[in-house]
Amino acid sequence: MPVEERLFSLVLALLASEHGLTKSEILSTVQGYRQRFAISGDNSNLERQFERDKDDIRELGVPLEMIEVGADTGTNQNVRYRIPRGDYELPGDISFSPEETTLLNLAAMVWREGSLSGESRRAMLKLRSLGVTSDDPVIGYAPRLRVREAAFEPLNSALERHVLVRFEYLKPGELSARVRTVAPIALIQHQGRWMLHGEDQDAAGTRNFLLRRIVSAVTTTSKRYEPFPPEATATALRELDEIWQQRTAIVEVEPDSDAATRLHKRRGTTVLPDGTLQLHYSDANIFADEIAGFGPEAVVRSPQPLRDAVRDRLIRTAADHG
Amino acid sequence: MASRKKPVLMAQDKLAFLLSLVPYLMDHDRVSVAEVATHFGMTPEQIREAVRLIGVSGIPGETQSYQHEDLFDISWDDLEENDQIVLTHRVAIDDSPRFSAREAAALIAGLQYLSALPENSDRTAIATLMAKLSRGASGAPNQVAVESTESDATLGLIRQSVTTGVQIEFDYRGARGKTERRHVDPLRVESMDADWYLRGWDHLRGAVRTFRLDRISNPAITSEPIAFAAKDVSLPEMLFEGSKSDLLVTIEVEASAASLLADYVTEGAVTTHANGRVRTTIRVSHYHGLKRLLASMPGVATVIEPPEARRAVAEWAEAGAARYR
Numbered sequence: 001m002p003v004e005e006r007l008f009s010l011v012l013a014l015l016a017s018e019h020g021l022t023k024s025e026i027l028s029t030v031q032g033y034r035q036r037f038a039i040s041g042d043n044s045n046l047e048r049q050f051e052r053d054k055d056d057i058r059e060l061g062v063p064l065e066m067i068e069v070g071a072d073t074g075t076n077q078n079v080r081y082r083i084p085r086g087d088y089e090l091p092g093d094i095s096f097s098p099e100e101t102t103l104l105n106l107a108a109m110v111w112r113e114g115s116l117s118g119e120s121r122r123a124m125l126k127l128r129s130l131g132v133t134s135d136d137p138v139i140g141y142a143p144r145l146r147v148r149e150a151a152f153e154p155l156n157s158a159l160e161r162h163v164l165v166r167f168e169y170l171k172p173g174e175l176s177a178r179v180r181t182v183a184p185i186a187l188i189q190h191q192g193r194w195m196l197h198g199e200d201q202d203a204a205g206t207r208n209f210l211l212r213r214i215v216s217a218v219t220t221t222s223k224r225y226e227p228f229p230p231e232a233t234a235t236a237l238r239e240l241d242e243i244w245q246q247r248t249a250i251v252e253v254e255p256d257s258d259a260a261t262r263l264h265k266r267r268g269t270t271v272l273p274d275g276t277l278q279l280h281y282s283d284a285n286i287f288a289d290e291i292a293g294f295g296p297e298a299v300v301r302s303p304q305p306l307r308d309a310v311r312d313r314l315i316r317t318a319a320d321h322g
Numbered sequence: 323m324a325s326r327k328k329p330v331l332m333a334q335d336k337l338a339f340l341l342s343l344v345p346y347l348m349d350h351d352r353v354s355v356a357e358v359a360t361h362f363g364m365t366p367e368q369i370r371e372a373v374r375l376i377g378v379s380g381i382p383g384e385t386q387s388y389q390h391e392d393l394f395d396i397s398w399d400d401l402e403e404n405d406q407i408v409l410t411h412r413v414a415i416d417d418s419p420r421f422s423a424r425e426a427a428a429l430i431a432g433l434q435y436l437s438a439l440p441e442n443s444d445r446t447a448i449a450t451l452m453a454k455l456s457r458g459a460s461g462a463p464n465q466v467a468v469e470s471t472e473s474d475a476t477l478g479l480i481r482q483s484v485t486t487g488v489q490i491e492f493d494y495r496g497a498r499g500k501t502e503r504r505h506v507d508p509l510r511v512e513s514m515d516a517d518w519y520l521r522g523w524d525h526l527r528g529a530v531r532t533f534r535l536d537r538i539s540n541p542a543i544t545s546e547p548i549a550f551a552a553k554d555v556s557l558p559e560m561l562f563e564g565s566k567s568d569l570l571v572t573i574e575v576e577a578s579a580a581s582l583l584a585d586y587v588t589e590g591a592v593t594t595h596a597n598g599r600v601r602t603t604i605r606v607s608h609y610h611g612l613k614r615l616l617a618s619m620p621g622v623a624t625v626i627e628p629p630e631a632r633r634a635v636a637e638w639a640e641a642g643a644a645r646y647r
Contacts, residue, residue: 140552
């Protein structure tokens with residue numbers, strides 16, 4: 001029997017049962033289990049199978065609940081499993097227009113590679129369940145957001161389970177990595193970089209950690225933390241934007257060069273009366289890398305530390321290739 | 323819309339599909355396998371397989387023995403003879419399932435990422451849509467956020483060009499440094515993280531070309547009708563395709579940064595690891611692009627050979643450094 005048949009039968013049985021089913025009822029009666037159930041014998045393999053199936057089903061967003069009934073709690077006999085209909089079904093007043101469906105199709109397409117591709121694929125199946133046909137956008141779009149950092153997946157999973165994580169972090173400008181213990185608040189993509197916004201348990205405050213500077217594997221602990229309110233993410237984004245607003249550099253660009261075209265089009269760029277550009281940036285190290293790529297086409301006038309950083313980078317690259 | 327491979331489904335995907343298909347069939351008294359396949363983006367055989375499974379599934383029921391009335395039923399003749407689906411009896415399921423917290427989070431972050439699209443310019447409508455996703459999820463969506471950007475004016479013009487069927491023109495500076503006025507029939511807008519591209523029929527070159535949006539300046543709508551629409555041209559799935567004239571370059575890169583160059587690595591390249599660095603072969607169309615790329619990864623990546631490539635990078639960086647003396 002295919003795996004999905006067993007999973008489907010389990011969901012149907014638990015949805016239909018108002019008061020829930022005990023584990024032994026499930027194993028002895030539900031399709032896919034009952035065929036392998038031994039009435040008087042060892043069912044430990046089947047029980048382990050049931051545990052894995054429960055996890056698989058919950059991962060799809062199906063609220064598979066465990067309820068304890070009776071005074072003698074803690075024993076298997078009194079534990080019942082069920083899927084409450086109200087928490088399972090999409091609320092009746094939620095519908096999506098064809099325009100919204102088109103936008104959601106595009107939003108799902110963004111993740112077609114990498115960690116969230118399974119989630120977006122399944123979300124689309126559920127959306128199509130509603131039967132709305134999307135309008136094709138007038139022009140084809142193929143947006144793509146890739147998460148290259150291995151840390152993303154364990155962090156996202158810790159974020160979902162509200163457990164502390166531990167990793168080695170190489171702070172920009174420091175020579176050696178330090179172990180951080182963090183309560184994840186949000187995964188944020190800002191200025192093209194993924195970062196973890198979280199509460200640093202040793203520094204007692206929120207910090208942003210660039211995912212590409214996490215130099216070890218992420219260890220997920222079993223220590224839970226109190227979930228942060230959703231506004232915390234908006235606040236973090238706003239703070240990042242404020243930093244970006246505050247940090248400016250004056251850059252001279254070679255007229256009619258690639259640097260001139262692209263830096264002019266960068267978000268927030270202003271052209272000063274003398275023709276130089278005022279640019280905003282979030283992270284001096286990342287910005288210095290970007291400007292260094294333009295070689296002789298772009299020269300930082302100020303601030304001095306950024307000017308030095310770009311010069312040192314160019315000297316380093318020249319030396320490495322000399 | 324780009325043509326895409328039909329998905330290979332895992333057991334979890336298949337379960338999500340079964341739970342989604344049932345409510346859809348409940349709303350359609352009679353529907354062809356072909357129509358369902360198109361709607362769900364699957365093959366007709368995947369649909370038939372799922373419908374056959376639904377047709378024999380159900381609940382244990384009062385007798386705990388899956389009696390006829392405890393099972394779904396379909397019109398088997400219609401399925402086998404007419405390739406039509408008619409659900410005649412249903413159990414347990416009344417409605418579509420909720421999104422999982424992670425699914426809702428993925429869609430919300432995707433919408434944020436697409437905020438530059440002209441289709442997304444109605445911010446109130448987007449906020450409403452995101453709120454519906456949150457409310458339609460089985461748990462609070464994971465906090466995954468993407469910085470939103472302003473609507474891009476060039477994207478607006480590209481859309482206008484397609485809607486009105488006239489060419490768009492713009493100044494384009496290639497990586498080699500030459501600027502030309504290009505006349506283009508837009509075919510598809512693509513993105514790769516923070517970078518956006520237009521793929522279109524380039525009347526100057528008489529071929530399909532890819533343009534970086536941030537290298538486009540002075541865009542304008544022309545009065546010339548387009549020669550090709552998206553449906554006339556089959557675009558390769560890959561944004562960057564190798565060409566026979568590509569140059570091969572051996573590089574050494576910090577292992578932690580190797581993924582940044584993954585797009586350039588040649589197929590079947592021999593990759594060796596030593597002292598935390600990776601040595602591999604990448605392909606580039608010319609050294610103008612290579613020198614910019616390498617200069618933006620100082621100390622992280624180094625060209626090993628050929629010597630001309632090393633020299634191109636060195637000269638570029640030296641010329642840059644000279645401007646600080």
